[in-house]
Amino acid sequence: MACKKKDSGVHDPLKNPYDHADSMLCTAGLFPSSRNDHCCLGVAAYFVYLNSDVEYEYLYVDKELTVDKVMAKSRRKRVATYDLGKIEILAPIKSWHLDNYKNRTDKTVDYSSGEEKQPDRRFAFFYDGKQRVLIEPNEEMIKAMQTVAPRKVFKD
Numbered sequence: 001m002a003c004k005k006k007d008s009g010v011h012d013p014l015k016n017p018y019d020h021a022d023s024m025l026c027t028a029g030l031f032p033s034s035r036n037d038h039c040c041l042g043v044a045a046y047f048v049y050l051n052s053d054v055e056y057e058y059l060y061v062d063k064e065l066t067v068d069k070v071m072a073k074s075r076r077k078r079v080a081t082y083d084l085g086k087i088e089i090l091a092p093i094k095s096w097h098l099d100n101y102k103n104r105t106d107k108t109v110d111y112s113s114g115e116e117k118q119p120d121r122r123f124a125f126f127y128d129g130k131q132r133v134l135i136e137p138n139e140e141m142i143k144a145m146q147t148v149a150p151r152k153v154f155k156d
Helices: 017-028 035-052 096-101 139-148
Strands: 002-004 054-061 064-071 075-083 087-092 107-110 123-127 131-135
Touching: 054 139, 087 096
Parallel strands: 107 131
Antiparallel strands: 002 054, 054 064, 064 075, 087 123, 123 131
8 A cells, every 4th residue: 555745846857966955055146167076966956856855654464563664756764663563543534433643742653655635544543642643544454443343443
């Protein structure tokens, strides 16, 4: 299950790698003076581009949810692993089941697209009393998790 992160509005540096980097430095008051500076700016713009196209992929196997970050559809990095036994509740982000958890000051980690769509497909779960995690799983994953922990997973 993959979830594409909302585009950050960065221009495509592959079409013109100097455009974005030059504008960033012009606003900062730094002006490139040689071709080497332009080359360095192009490399920097390329790495900015790599981190701007981000997707999250979820893998649920054996009561364990793994979240991978896929950058520019080429590099993958494991970001987190969650044990279903330590999840307190999993429900749609606007569910009434989460009303008792609204006043908690847990750290929020967002592994969803970051967009509120209609209908909103994002789910929230509270993990080990420390984190509030936002994900955007598909229906099959929710059903699989609900069969293992029916009192913790809600579909509303």
